[in-house]
Each structure stands twice: as C-alpha cells, then as structure tokens.
Amino acid sequence: MLSPEEWTLNKSSQTPLHQQIYEYIQSKIMNGEWSIGTRIPAQRDLAKKFQVNRSTIVYALGELTADGLIESKVGKGTIVVNNTWSLLASTPPPDWNSYVKSGSYQPNIQIIQDINKAETNPKIIRLGTGELSPELLPAEKMQQMFQSRSRMFSLGYSEPKGSIHLRELLSEYLKAKGIIASPSSILIVSGGLQALQLISLGLLHRGSTIFLETPSYLNSVHVFQSAGMNLFGIPMDHEGLLTDSLGRFKRQHNGALLYTIPSFHNPTGMLMSSNRRIDLVNVCKKERLPIIEDDVYGDLWFDRSPPAPLKAIDNQGLVLYMGSMSKTVGPGLRIGWIVGPEPVIDRLSDIKMQTDYGSSSLSQFAVAEWLSSGFYDEHIKKIRAELKCRRDFTIDILNAHFKDLASWNIPEGGFYIWLCIHKQIPIRKLFAKALNEGILLNPGNVYVRNDQQHLRLSYCYASLGQLKKGLIRLSELIQELSK
C-alpha cells in the first residue's frame, strides 16, 4: 500500500480539490513511480489522508479511469493499468509486481507490518515497543560530544572488522563482564539484527535447524527462515531454557545452533540463573552444539548485575556472543558486535565486507568516544535508574488493575513484562480494539506461533502517563472480551 506522505492538498488554491488529486495521481503514474500493476490506496484511506470527502476521491478516480490509466478489478482493488507512454506504445511495460513477489526474502509477518505502520502515528500509546523512549535517548549529550571532541574521525572505509580503536575499547568493555576477547576476535556490525543476518548467510546450510527459547524475539524476524533454516523452540522454566532434551533434539532435528537471550530475555524479561548457565554450556559442549548468546540487554540490570555471560564460562570457542548499542545509547547508531573464534569472525567479516563494506564510520567514532570518555557508564547508570522506576510504576498498575485478569513476572532488568491473560480471549480482536482506541499492543503470537494468551508489555517507551492510561484501558478491554 502506498503512502502519499510527501504531498498535501492546497486548500486555498483555485484549483478544485478533485482536480488537484487527479493531477497528483496522474503525475505519479506518468513518471513511473506508480508503475503498471501498482495498487492505488483504498478510497477511504485516500479520503482520510487528504482530509476530504470520499466523493472528492471518487470523482478524481473516475477521471483517471476515464483516461484509461487505472481500473478497478474485483478482489484486487484499483490498479494502475496504463501510463501515457504505454498508451502510445504497442508493448506493455515490465511487470515489476512479478519481481516484487520473487526474491528469497519473505515479507515481514503481517502483524509486524501492522505494528510498524501504527508506530508512525505519533499519538499512539505504545505499550509493547522494545526501544527506549526518545526522551531517554541521549541526543543532547551526543551533540555535545561532537561539539567538544577534537579527535578527528575518518570518512574512509574502515578496517574489515571495523575500527581498530573501537574494537580495542570493546575488548576492555567485555573484560569487565569476564569475557576475554582480543580485537581480532571482535567484528563490528550494524546492530544485533545484522549479526544474525551475517550468521545466517555465512555459517549455516539451508535446511539446518536453530534452537531457541519458547517464546523468542527470533520468531519476530525472518532472518533465518528467509535463508532456508528452520526454528525449533525449547521450553523454559523460571531459571531459563530447559537443557535436558537438547541432546535428543539435536539428533532428531539436525540442530546446528542454539540461539539464547540469557539476560532479560525478549519477550519474557527472564534472567537465566547462574547454575542454568553453567549447565547449558556443559550440555552444549557435550553435544557439540554451538551457541549464539544474544546479550543486547545485559547492561540494563536494576539491582545487581546478571551472572557471568555464557561466553565468560566458555573457554573453548563454543559461544558466538553478540551485543549492541541499540537498547542502551540508541538504535539509530546501528552499532553492534560479534565476538567469537577468529576463523568464524574472519568469515563473518568477509561477508560483511561483501554485503555493505562495513558500518558507518561516524557511528563507530561516536560509540568509541562514548566508551572512552565515560559518557557510556554515566548514561547507563541513569538509564538503569529510570527503567527501574518505570518497572515499579508499571508493576503497581498491574497489581491494582490486573490481579484477577492475568499473571506476570517482575523483571530484574531490561524492558519487558510477559503478561499471561487468565481467560481465553481472542487476542487478535483485543489488538484491533485497542488500536482503534489509540493503544498499540505486541501480542504473544509475534514471539511464539499460535499463542493466544500473552502480551509483551514494555515500560521503556510510553510515558508514565501513557502507561497508566493505556494499561487501565487495556484491563477494561480484557474484561469486556472475557465476558
């Protein structure tokens, strides 16, 4: 669906509104932006966008139909069928739509597309969004850093594994977590998601299986599935991923890797216990099952730091460890890292070079300055306190309004509360009803297929006022639907 975001009607112009709309769409078609086969947005969406009566739209589209430029097709909506050039020419233009349907990459899941779309509405209350609220992002401090620092940055391509200066700083940073990693075993990537993308392109066969927690963030992205891999969920208990059946699963399902988020798991907020970590590393050693440890939330603890990462327990190069600046300093930086055995890092670095020639040197510079100046430590302390306060606030609301409706965990860090609704209610309907009232939810089925019981709540994005208003209304909606 197309969004005419760049254009608005001139309501004080002499040209009638329907004529302005006619000309706008005609120019889109004639310059090839709306190529043949493109679906025109629905009449009511156009009417809403341009804030005109639907009849104005009907009139404009009627003209375009009379010109032979568009056509309504049953079950397909209104489609561009011609443009000036093709009216004159004898051959039809290329059918881009057949290309759009090709390609190995699967489109985003529908519900995620719906969520992404709703997120562009600035007034919506986002109860499940997994990113820091703009007011918690240190944009001003970043500005300040650029203004005060006199160290020069480079505008050239950076080293294949990323800026050596940044990798040295990360090596220090990781040491504090108990991870011994020299700069040559660290690869700078454009965020945690790209880390997963590189692993899928560089280390795995089509048809191999990735184990993961049930539920898991990984189910909300297509990075492995689009490369032809399968996901297989492993159950969790209150200490984390259950390890007893891993060996059997590996043999039965041709398991290639285990993906886990031990600290402040997305979406459950769970913290894997120290014992479970040791147990997991041992089982995976025994089964020769490599691990991807996703630690993007590890620094966001409230009262005490999490147990040592799996990577710190591993002395065998069993674990590929990944981190990111997205959840702490800002996702706009697009900076993350992968740590692992050098041959693996070398391979991933080669693929990274082949797909985008490395990450932004400006962003790498900024992260290096944050780490070396102490800005990072200062900022992260502030964010921990902020998030803890927001968690407490949210838990209080849950206690007051959800006691009989649902149960939940109390996270010790990170962003998420995994709300389990007691009664069976139609979650899809809940989502739609809430959206209609300006409240955006993240339903459980984004993270585990066919889930009908959970919502991922997050206290990192919405303001306290919005959290209160949104959650109370949510409790009412759940009550209504469970009648």
Add this chain to the structure above:
Amino acid sequence: MLSPEEWTLNKSSQTPLHQQIYEYIQSKIMNGEWSIGTRIPAQRDLAKKFQVNRSTIVYALGELTADGLIESKVGKGTIVVNNTWSLLASTPPPDWNSYVKSGSYQPNIQIIQDINKAETNPKIIRLGTGELSPELLPAEKMQQMFQSRSRMFSLGYSEPKGSIHLRELLSEYLKAKGIIASPSSILIVSGGLQALQLISLGLLHRGSTIFLETPSYLNSVHVFQSAGMNLFGIPMDHEGLLTDSLGRFKRQHNGALLYTIPSFHNPTGMLMSSNRRIDLVNVCKKERLPIIEDDVYGDLWFDRSPPAPLKAIDNQGLVLYMGSMSKTVGPGLRIGWIVGPEPVIDRLSDIKMQTDYGSSSLSQFAVAEWLSSGFYDEHIKKIRAELKCRRDFTIDILNAHFKDLASWNIPEGGFYIWLCIHKQIPIRKLFAKALNEGILLNPGNVYVRNDQQHLRLSYCYASLGQLKKGLIRLSELIQELSK
C-alpha cells in the same frame, strides 16, 4: 589466516621473546579465540609480524606442539588440535570450521582478498584503488558541520525508508538531474553495495540472469552470485553497452535485469553517449527488461555534466536508479539511495528493515546537513577540479612512458583509466612483482573473467608523487615481462 594485530612483543622485558610468543598463542588457544581447527599463521608471517628471527618462532611453536595444542599437518599448515579444556574432556569441541565452510555466501575472490590485505600496509602505492585519497575526504569540514549545526539529530530508529528529511533533500537533488522522484519512491541504504544486496534478496529468483557490461564492477563482488544468480556480460563500444543483441540474449538466457554504469564506468572510465542512452531505454522497454542504473560516479564530471541519466529518460518505472555518497563525500558514511517504482521501493524497504533496521541516523543526519547547507555543492566542485588535475597528470605520465606499451582512454570524469597492455604478459606475475616492490595493482581479471591484458588504473587515491614513481616503475616491469 589470523592477524595478531592487537599484540606486540615487549622487547625490553625479561621474559625471552620465544616465551612471550608461546604464552601469547597459548592464551589465544585457551580462551577459544583460536578454536580447534584454526590454522596458525605461517612461520615466516609470524616472524615478520613480530619482527623476530624465524628460529624464535620455531622454538615457540615447538613448545606448543609438545603441549599437544598444535600440530603440523602436511598440506594444511599448523593447526590447533586441542585446548586445555579439550585435553581434560572426553568429547571434542564443536567443529567451527565445518560451519565456516557452510553458508550460502561465497568467500571473496582470492585476488580481492590479496588486494584487501595489501591495502592495510600504509606504505604501499595504490595505483588502482577506487576511493578518494584520505586528503581529499572532507573530514575537517564534517567536524565543523557537527560543531556549528544546532539542528538536533535523532538517536532512534528512523522511518522504514530512511529519514524523511533526507529523502526530501534527495528528491530536490535528483530533480537537478532530471529525475522526478518523490520521497516515498526513495529508499536510503547503507551504500551502493547494499542496494545491490537488497535487490538480489528481494527481487530475483535463484537461477535468473543479470546482464552487465564487459568488463564490470559487478564481477568484483559476489552479491548476485551468492544469491544463486548468473552474470552474463554484454560487449561495449566507445559509446557504451551494445544494445543490438539484448533482446536475443534476454530470450536465450532468461534475463531478469540489466545492470549498467552509464557515467564514468568502473573499470573503464567510459561515458555512455546520449544517443546510446535513449537507444538502451527504448530497447529495454521493448524487451520489458528492467534496468539497474548505477550512478555512483555521476557527479564527478570534469568539463561538462554527463547526458541525462537513464532514469530521467524513463517515464515508465523501468529503471531502478542508485547513487551513493561514497565516491564524493566519503565511503565511511555508508549512505546511498535507490529510486524506483513505489511497490519495488516498498518491498526493498521491508527487506532492509528485516536485515538491519535501517541505516545509521548519524550518517543520515550528516548527509542531510551537507545537502541542505551547500557544503555538498562546494565540496564537489573542489573534488572535480582536483580529480581533473590528477587525471591530466596521469595521462601525461602515460604519454611519456607507456606510448609503446599500452593504450588507454581519457576519462571525462570519475576515477578510472582502463590500461590495455599491447603484448601478452603474465598479469598474475606482474601483480606479484609489483606488490613485492610496494606497488598494488588492480588486474583486469577482477572485472572480467580470464582477462590477461588490462589493468584498472585510478588517479584518485595515490599522491601525485606516488603516481609518478609507481607508474614509471610499472612501465619498466611491463617492459621486463614482455621480453
């Protein structure tokens, strides 16, 4: 091969050098960075890196062999075979090497790997490198921009197609080239290479064929081949790509797309004539063959701007147009753009979101500021003058020293001269001999398979002094080898 970049010997320490090296490698193995199966760098490479006698290396490796940590295997070099943990345990660790050999992505071509490696040597004279010399990159001006601007940047995720502010500015920028593109038909990407990567993931089937010029930049990267597509080269004459057989080739080879670099082609420096452009667009319309127009060098003209881009001639959405800041302001920004029909841009944007959640917002901010402040125009004028002067300087040297050895084009913009050596000489040997003397070449076979006659020269990277010294020595080497 592993580069111990992060560590140096302490030559004034009491610990003998061989002991320091022993401990260094032992720790690499014990913490899993050099996992089982990792190949240790060759003795002479280690000796060179650490600047010690080879005997010191032999001694240290002997100790490690005695420990049972490494083993020399005929034809495979010295391999890590054990680590402390695995010496104690009964089960072997995971075999990462089998993973490194998996994955759909092909490793970089050997000669490119060699070139990349040689480029890390700061003293080498780079006669073929396709990026602006660090002294031409406006790092200081960028610094200044960050210091003076008071507009705030965002650290959040940006809109799915990239910053709307930047897309509006690009829409203006493209208008000056005759391209009508509204912001919603523009996608911000992390450089031109990523544009190609997204097209390969999002629009093409495995087994489809991409047409391209012979020779072409595209042969130096694996982006389409790794996704299972074939490349098929089309010959060129002095006006550009030959169009007569395109239709026949399309039918014979299941052609899906044509990739072309009409302005200041990489590697030939060729400028496609205005007539050929019109001809090409007409043929492709007739054959319904979509075009990728790679215009990353388009702004780098010397005396007059190139003819209108194919995209400006196209009114049918036949052309996907791509540009980048890499060749003008700096590759470290990692900012490029794709312009095309909206359904195609929507699809590519979805995949971009699924693979890395968008490009660096810092870089997007910087590019927007450059375009809106006039810094870009100012800078590009300077670069044009600089490059023209370097071209003239280089052509003078060729006239003085290569008259009887080779022929070449005189580029009207961009970076490249395609040197055709008259006598048949072993180019691989020329490459090695030159490298040995500190001169790095880009042989023609990087851009067209089995080429034995060409070198890509570039006048954008090496200093004038280096160009002179390097080219004169090159002429002597060619003479020696053609005897």
